[in-house]
Amino acid sequence: MLVSDDYPWSKLLLEYAMYCAVGCINVAIFAALYYWLHGMTLSESFPAATAWAIAYFVSSWQAHFLHRWLTFESPTGYTKSLSIMLVIYTVLWAISTASIAYFSDTLDYNHIYTWAANTAAFGFFAFLALRIFAFPLSDGRVTRSERLEAYRDSRRS
Numbered sequence: 001m002l003v004s005d006d007y008p009w010s011k012l013l014l015e016y017a018m019y020c021a022v023g024c025i026n027v028a029i030f031a032a033l034y035y036w037l038h039g040m041t042l043s044e045s046f047p048a049a050t051a052w053a054i055a056y057f058v059s060s061w062q063a064h065f066l067h068r069w070l071t072f073e074s075p076t077g078y079t080k081s082l083s084i085m086l087v088i089y090t091v092l093w094a095i096s097t098a099s100i101a102y103f104s105d106t107l108d109y110n111h112i113y114t115w116a117a118n119t120a121a122f123g124f125f126a127f128l129a130l131r132i133f134a135f136p137l138s139d140g141r142v143t144r145s146e147r148l149e150a151y152r153d154s155r156r157s
Helices: 009-040 046-071 078-106 111-134 144-156
Strands: none
Touching: 009 046, 009 111, 046 078, 046 111, 046 144, 078 111
């Protein structure tokens, strides 16, 4: 269940706002990496799709770290949430890479516009999938300050 008495719509919307704010950092890194890789022309036939695929994978790993720490107040273990997130992002990666290959490399639409459209469309689906599967409410909640304190305690040990 996505919304409940313990987790009302207001909390979900605040979490989505945080997801979008953190997402701006992720998108900036993704965009810079994509632009750099696209300029390298790693593939003659599919330059946009190749750059997208590599940048998506690298920035997905970094996004997990930031979303785990800043967006979702979930005590779900790092390895569990990372593996589920990688499955979610792999599905979205395959669909979005096919999309950018079709629109940019086949139909010759501007690769920056296609990149922006893909990023916007798949971002919302990623939020829902992460909230439901990678950071489920059934695992409970841990605040950012509690997570930071636990991290500090583990460093002291």
